[in-house]
Amino acid sequence: MKSQWECVLRNLGEWVGSFATVKPAGDLIEDIPSIIKLEGVRDNQAIHLVLTRFYPLPNSTERYAKEVVWDFSTPPGIGAIYFDPGAFSSGALAVTAGVKTIAEFSLIAIDRRFRTIQLFDVDGKFDRVTFVSEHRQGTTIPARSQLTIPDLLGTWQGTATTFYPQSTSRTVARSHSTLTALDRGYQLVADNDSIDLTATSDRLLKFTLDGRAYQILLHPDGGYTTAPTQIALGHPFCVEIGWVHESGHRQRLVRQYDSTGRWCGTTFYVEELLRFPIV
Template identity: 65%
Template sequence: MKSQWECVLENLGEWVGSFTTVTAEGEPVDDIPSVIKLAGVGDNQAVHLVLTRFYPLPNSTERYSKQVVWDFSTPPGIGAIYFETGAFSSGALTVTAGVKTIAEFSLIEIDSRFRMIQTFDPNQRLDRVTFIQEHRQETTTPERPHLNISDLLGTWKGTVTTLDANSESPIVTNTASTFVTHDLGYRLVRDDDSVLMLIGSANDLTVTNQLLRFSEADSQSYQMLLLPDGGYTTTPTQIRLGCPFYLELGWVYAPGKRQRLVRRYDSTGKWCSATFISEQIDRGKSAI
């Protein structure tokens, strides 16, 4: 297992993309082009980060730039954990009433990254989601369509790496799972041209073109928002303090291949672990 710092260094390079913000229902708010440069300093003992975003001028087609510059020599971010691919999760150590909750996720596949910022208001209602699609400068990336429910149907097999919030020691296991696995306690199946729910512990499923909503046995209500570039995010619609919950970013980066990051909190609102899952569709099995 690489050290946390070696995992951070997997993100070095110049990444071109955009910060796209949508409401909790997936309605667009804004789309800001961006360039982020992460350069190793002193034989990669530190990292120099420059983030440039290009904002629209009022009543104009032109844009102006804003920069953020940051130097760091330890893994950045509150409550941050990194994985061997360079994927990472960071966010609040404890969720409390009256305080905004923000979590960030990042998945990386060769020269592409899919990042996500989930923001909950002080009442712990999901307020907005910002997703960041990026590729390394001077590289080409495959064009990934807006994620569809059908892209998620099937039996997924892969490897799970879990890092406890209080330790850098990973727990690595192999698992076979069926769409969104045992985390949600249900699976989606195809019946002719419709999509049906096989109920496990989840209830009250509603489905629109880009939004799935359901509730768990502990009365925590969740939603899955389907996004461009093969991404999706799963969050509580409102975090119920006193109930354990999780936050997730998923990315179907190629047909039948996906990565997932899951950040878990216990019933006291304390962050307890982060999990990275790399999976492929088992072509020998159906969704049923």
Template identity: 35%
Template sequence: MKTQWENFLQNLGEWHGSFTQISAQGEIVKDTPSILILESLDEQNKTVRLTLRRFTSSGDNSQPKVNELVREYQTFGKDTMFFEDGAFSQGSIQISPISVNGAELSFINQNRRLRLVELFNQDGNFQTLTLIREKRAGTNALENPILTVDALLGKWQGEAITIYPDLRKPDVYPTQMELKIENTGRLFQQITFGNTNQKIITSTARIEDSILHFDEGSQPVKVLLLPDGASATLPIKVELRKPVFFEAGWLIKPDLRQRLIRTYNDTGEWVSLTLVTEHKIN
């Protein structure tokens, strides 16, 4: 099994894209072009420099203002974990009432990356959602269409990998998901996962344009359907002494989707990170 550092190195390169601020209703508020460079500073890849440039327009014809951030890494904090394909998440280790809580959830596929940053304020209410779409410099990798409910309908089958902050052995298990429209007009979702002791989670959502409101059950969430095949699952409120999760999805191809889920227990402790890779089977 690769080390966390080796997994991180899958992200090396020059990435051109944009940081898009999204409202709680899924509307684009602001779009900021960006260039992110991750480069090794030695032959052994022991030190990596990150250079992020964001180009802010003032609205007139003047040159955009460049905001630059430079950091060097030789290791990562306990708030960040990577999968073997380079997908990762960075975020809160502990849900706290005195700080902003949330997570970055990042996918990578060939010459494309898609990242979502979900943040909630000290009161547990939505603060910001940022969609980051990137492609490798020098490639003509295309962006995906805006995600729709129709694109998600059907049966999906795949595999989940769950990794843990204490670096214990990952869990790998099969998954199934079915999505269909009920006679009532609500979206029905059934997720099955596990090997011998299968667990089944059934829920329904009210569909409001590009928002899915899963408003029943103990953990109400809403799912925003976004550009580039992205989806962001947002808790209605991040509450103390209640479990919570942050989730992002990416429809890479019409029959291939990935989801990242960062899970916290009822004490607010970050306990796991799961990457689901699923294929549509009908």
């Protein structure tokens, strides 16, 4: 198992993409082209990061560049954990009443990355999500098309690596889940639990877990985000990103919080589609 810093280094390079921010139902708020460069310095003992975003000028088709520069020599991010391919998640160590809650995720597949930032407002309501689809500068691998519900149907199997911040330990287990289309909606069976899902549009699925309402929003480039519509102290919850980076191959990151609002674990899944259900 690689060290945290070795996992960070898997993200070195120059990544071209955009920051597309949408409302919970998928309505686009803004889409800002971007270039982020992560350069190893001092023999890769530190990283020099330059993020450039290109914002539109008022009443013009032209854009202006705005840079953020950051140097770091330890894994960045509050509550961050990195996994072997370079995937990572960061976010609040605990939910605090009256304070916005942010969860960030990133998945990587060689020369492509799919990242999201999920934002809950001061009242705990799911407010918006920014997804960042990127490729390495100089590569020609095309982005995948808009994810559809049929892309997720079937039985997925792989490995689940979980990090527990309280003990700084990790466990590795097998993962197995099946999403099936029914006459009315869909059914997800995972870890012997069954969840009924309802499609409210071709991009949005809704379900209830532990008495809390959740939604799954499907994104371009084969990705999706899962989040509760409302978080509140006294109720455990989880937030998730998934990415079908090539047909039949999926990565997922799930960040879990307990009933006190404390971050209690992050699980990274690498899965393959075994078979399609008979419907």
